[in-house]
Amino acid sequence: MSTETLHERGGRSRLTTGRSHLAVVPAYNESATIVGVVESLRESAPAFDVLVVDDGSTDETGALARMAGARVLSLPYNLGIGGAVQAGFLYAREHGYAFLAQVDGDGQHESTELHRLVATMNEGDVDMVCGSRFLTSDFHYPAPISRRTGIHIFAFLLSRIVGTPVSDPTSGFRLYNRRAIELFARDYPHDYPEVEAVLMLHYHRLRMRETPVQMYVRGGGTSSISTGKSAYYMVKVLLALLVGLARRRPVVEPGDRAPVAAEQGV
Amino acid sequence: MPGRIQLVAIIGSVVLLLVVLEMVRRRRLMERYALLWLLSALVLLALASWSGALASISKAIGVIYPPNALFFIAFGFVLVLLLHFSAAVSRLSDQTKVLAQRLALLDERLRQQEGTAGDGELEVPDGQREMARITPD
Numbered sequence: 001m002s003t004e005t006l007h008e009r010g011g012r013s014r015l016t017t018g019r020s021h022l023a024v025v026p027a028y029n030e031s032a033t034i035v036g037v038v039e040s041l042r043e044s045a046p047a048f049d050v051l052v053v054d055d056g057s058t059d060e061t062g063a064l065a066r067m068a069g070a071r072v073l074s075l076p077y078n079l080g081i082g083g084a085v086q087a088g089f090l091y092a093r094e095h096g097y098a099f100l101a102q103v104d105g106d107g108q109h110e111s112t113e114l115h116r117l118v119a120t121m122n123e124g125d126v127d128m129v130c131g132s133r134f135l136t137s138d139f140h141y142p143a144p145i146s147r148r149t150g151i152h153i154f155a156f157l158l159s160r161i162v163g164t165p166v167s168d169p170t171s172g173f174r175l176y177n178r179r180a181i182e183l184f185a186r187d188y189p190h191d192y193p194e195v196e197a198v199l200m201l202h203y204h205r206l207r208m209r210e211t212p213v214q215m216y217v218r219g220g221g222t223s224s225i226s227t228g229k230s231a232y233y234m235v236k237v238l239l240a241l242l243v244g245l246a247r248r249r250p251v252v253e254p255g256d257r258a259p260v261a262a263e264q265g266v
Numbered sequence: 267m268p269g270r271i272q273l274v275a276i277i278g279s280v281v282l283l284l285v286v287l288e289m290v291r292r293r294r295l296m297e298r299y300a301l302l303w304l305l306s307a308l309v310l311l312a313l314a315s316w317s318g319a320l321a322s323i324s325k326a327i328g329v330i331y332p333p334n335a336l337f338f339i340a341f342g343f344v345l346v347l348l349l350h351f352s353a354a355v356s357r358l359s360d361q362t363k364v365l366a367q368r369l370a371l372l373d374e375r376l377r378q379q380e381g382t383a384g385d386g387e388l389e390v391p392d393g394q395r396e397m398a399r400i401t402p403d
Binding site for chain 2: 053071072073074075076077079083086087090091094
């Protein structure tokens with residue numbers, strides 16, 4: 001028996017909450033917005049359990065989220081967005097959720113738009129639905145020109161690699177099904193994960209579809225990508241794309257050698 | 267190789283060898299990480315004391331002055347060691363990431379169980395909750 005089935009048998013019975021939808025909100029020092037995000041999720045997306053992943057915040061983000069009625073994973077130190085979101089995937093896998101929605105903690109994703117992702121997922125034949133800013137005709141996204149250029153470059157490259165048009169690969173407003181949850185619980189990119197995640201889905205023969213959503217300017221706090229880091233962001237993601245192309249099996253499957261085993265010495 | 271630089275090179279690599287061995291003995295350096303250091307020190311020592319070998323190596327790689335070949339080889343070892351440590355750091359940060367996630371999941375599970383086990387415990391003010399935890403029932 002593989003460890004995976006062991007895990008599910010052991011895990012399902014005791015930990016399952018009986019609900020199938022989980023909204024994961026990664027948050028790092030978002031005390032200004034987190035209560036609003038949690039409350040609006042509970043109000044406009046009542047089918048979703050809300051899990052805030054407090055990524056080692058130095059402010060009251062975790063406590064505020066808990067008071068607002070969310071469950072909170074408190075990471076002991078700042079892992080970065082990739083590690084925080086992956087903690088959400090691990091939680092969803094462990095508790096047997098069938099769907100996981102990823103919603104930013106800064107209020108730029110409107111939880112009233114979540115039903116669009118769910119509707120697209122329910123149309124079937126898709127493992128991840130990605131909310132795209134650029135598919136609506138009336139879109140208004142006041143990002144600096146450098147940022148938008150970067151997004152379009154990634155969109156162009158990814159569309160070529162994946163073979164289907166991807167308009168907004170950096171969007172973190174996403175809905176995953178069980179297969180995608182299993183994949184990303186095993187392995188999820190580190191620093192700026194969204195673009196690489198699209199590539200990983202592609203290599204694992206999972207299907208992705210975009211759906212138009214409205215997004216808003218950040219409600220408060222500072223973005224994980226400041227203008228000064230844009231160049232680093234570009235270079236890092238481009239490197240990740242190129243490396244991803246050369247990596248035949250990006251994710252460890254059950255039964256493989258451990259990727260971070262201690263004995264890989266010298 | 268001229269006498270004085272040869273002497274310096276021999277002393278240097280002997281000191282390196284001894285320091286590494288002593289660190290392993292005191293458990294300041296794991297054997298796994300010491301192996302590459304020992305290999306470097308031994309090769310450098312061998313080349314420093316056996317000038318014939320160094321001379322033919324420097325001839326083979328086109329270095330006119332044999333001590334420069336020794337520096338060149340030592341630099342190569344340093345590069346390999348640095349790369350090795352970057353890999354080790356990557357592995358460690360991956361391992362601590364897994365630990366941090368695991369810890370957060372267990373922490374949340376414990377919190378849920380404490381919340382459901384003691385009815386109404388969450389309503390108790392903070393100071394008293396600590397008391398309640400220390401003295402069960």
